[in-house]
Amino acid sequence: MGSLASEKTVTGWAARDPSGHLSPYNYTLRKTGPEDVVLKVLYCGICHTDIHQAKNHLGASKYPMVPGHEVVGEVVEVGPEVTKYRAGDVVGVGVIVGCCRECHPCKANVEQYCNKKIWSYNDVYTDGRPTQGGFASSMVVDQKFVVKIPAGLAPEQAAPLLCAGLTVYSPLKHFGLMSPGLRGGVLGLGGVGHMGVKVAKSMGHHVTVISSSGKKRAEAMDDLGADAYLVSSDAAEMAAAADSLDYIIDTVPVHHPLEPYLALLKLDGKLILMGVINQPLSFISPMVMLGRKSITGSFIGSMAETEEVLQFCVDKGLTSQIEVVKMDYVNQALERLERNDVRYRFVVDVAGSNIPDDSPSA
Ligand SMILES: NC(=O)C1=CN([C@@H]2O[C@H](COP(=O)(O)OP(=O)(O)OC[C@H]3O[C@@H](n4cnc5c(N)ncnc54)[C@H](OP(=O)(O)O)[C@@H]3O)[C@@H](O)[C@H]2O)C=CC1
Ligand SMILES: O=C/C=C/c1ccc(O)c(O)c1
Ligand SMILES: [Zn+2]
Ligand SMILES: [Zn+2]
Numbered sequence: 001m002g003s004l005a006s007e008k009t010v011t012g013w014a015a016r017d018p019s020g021h022l023s024p025y026n027y028t029l030r031k032t033g034p035e036d037v038v039l040k041v042l043y044c045g046i047c048h049t050d051i052h053q054a055k056n057h058l059g060a061s062k063y064p065m066v067p068g069h070e071v072v073g074e075v076v077e078v079g080p081e082v083t084k085y086r087a088g089d090v091v092g093v094g095v096i097v098g099c100c101r102e103c104h105p106c107k108a109n110v111e112q113y114c115n116k117k118i119w120s121y122n123d124v125y126t127d128g129r130p131t132q133g134g135f136a137s138s139m140v141v142d143q144k145f146v147v148k149i150p151a152g153l154a155p156e157q158a159a160p161l162l163c164a165g166l167t168v169y170s171p172l173k174h175f176g177l178m179s180p181g182l183r184g185g186v187l188g189l190g191g192v193g194h195m196g197v198k199v200a201k202s203m204g205h206h207v208t209v210i211s212s213s214g215k216k217r218a219e220a221m222d223d224l225g226a227d228a229y230l231v232s233s234d235a236a237e238m239a240a241a242a243d244s245l246d247y248i249i250d251t252v253p254v255h256h257p258l259e260p261y262l263a264l265l266k267l268d269g270k271l272i273l274m275g276v277i278n279q280p281l282s283f284i285s286p287m288v289m290l291g292r293k294s295i296t297g298s299f300i301g302s303m304a305e306t307e308e309v310l311q312f313c314v315d316k317g318l319t320s321q322i323e324v325v326k327m328d329y330v331n332q333a334l335e336r337l338e339r340n341d342v343r344y345r346f347v348v349d350v351a352g353s354n355i356p357d358d359s360p361s362a
Contacts, residue, residue, distance in 0.1 A: 010136055020051060022067070029139070033140075036140050037082060041071055041072075041137060041351065046348065053067055053121070068133035070159040071094070085148070093134065093139060094147075096111065113299065120145075134350070137350070138357055149310065157322070161320065165195045165309050165310075169308070171272050177247050182200075185207075187211075187248055202312070211231060245264045245266060248264060249272050258271065271294065273295065273296065326349055
């Protein structure tokens with residue numbers, strides 16, 4: 001297929017200021033470059049990062065901003081040098097849409113750690129335009145940052161895997177934590193956390209959920225298959241579980257103490273930070289020395305791992321637990337997500353929301 005003759009106008013739902021309220025916003029997509037894929041957005045998951053960005057929690061937000069980085073779409077056009085995709089394919093796009101291709105992380109195929117990576121929104125593309133995310137009728141994305149959604153995975157199901165699923169899969173793989181029999185903890189049972197339970201259970205781990213309340217106990221154990229459940233404020237329960245876990249995936253999106261969770265780790269245990277927290281976290285050094293424990297972090301995963309986690313979920317028959325909503329519900333969904341009132345990921349049915357678009361065949 002050839003390139004688009006002209007820029008096309010699309011509609012996204014954008015935040016205009018740190019209130020984070022989204023409303024319709026028109027902008028143009030770049031002309032299709034040789035390696036670009038034009039996609040009609042079908043579904044887009046809502047990640048807590050979308051709140052951090054829309055509300056300027058990190059202090060670097062630029063407006064208007066169309067969030068959304070768990071994007072599943074249908075290919076409607078490809079540039080002349082695109083070899084991997086053709087019109088009609090169902091594909092996914094995640095948190096990054098560009099990298100330098102020359103640095104050590106890029107050459108090692110962990111392009112998410114490139115210092116020149118380009119975020120799928122709230123960033124500037126190589127042509128100088130702002131990047132805009134998946135709460136929009138269409139996107140244009142370089143084929144390197146597009147993955148095929150495998151057969152057997154419904155598009156709305158695939159959406160949360162592109163960030164939440166990937167974010168838990170990547171560190172478990174990288175840190176050698178895929179062996180059956182490991183004892184894992186998931187701190188914060190939200191979008192990322194519920195995928196943590198499901199992915200870790202599929203690897204054969206014994207999984208303990210550590211939550212801020214008892215409200216999710218029954219569903220964690222009965223629906224998600226967790227083996228144990230701790231309420232973080234229950235000192236007796238927490239003390240009884242001391243020195244029991246090989247790792248904890250910490251997804252809490254706000255400032256919190258680390259020591260209660262370091263105490264749960266065994267010798268050589270790892271506390272893997274996922275939450276985006278713009279304030280210093282603290283602990284006293286014996287909490288890590290006496291037990292050779294590690295505090296580390298992890299950022300999404302590579303494009304190769306994105307393909308892997310999608311196939312892993314197909315192979316294991318693993319699904320995400322989602323609430324599908326229309327675009328005009330997005331502000332209520334963001335409010336509910338912020339007040340911890342979703343089980344466990346909102347996915348916006350973008351294509352079913354009648355958003356205007358003049359892209360080809362969109
Ligand atoms: N490192 C990375 O690559 C990635 C990082 N993130 C970040 O991870 C964090 C979690 O994302 P996500 O799973 O989408 O978020 P969710 O809001 O879906 O889940 C967060 C969970 O943390 C717990 N929690 C504890 N305190 C609070 C609080 N004050 N407000 C809200 N939740 C609280 C809740 O679980 P409970 O009820 O069990 O206490 C809640 O469900 C965010 O900071 C996000 O930006 C997301 C994706 C990738
Ligand atoms: O949801 C995915 C993005 C995570 C993220 C991690 C770290 C950071 O500084 C961000 O701005 C986003
Ligand atoms: Zn995310
Ligand atoms: Zn690079």
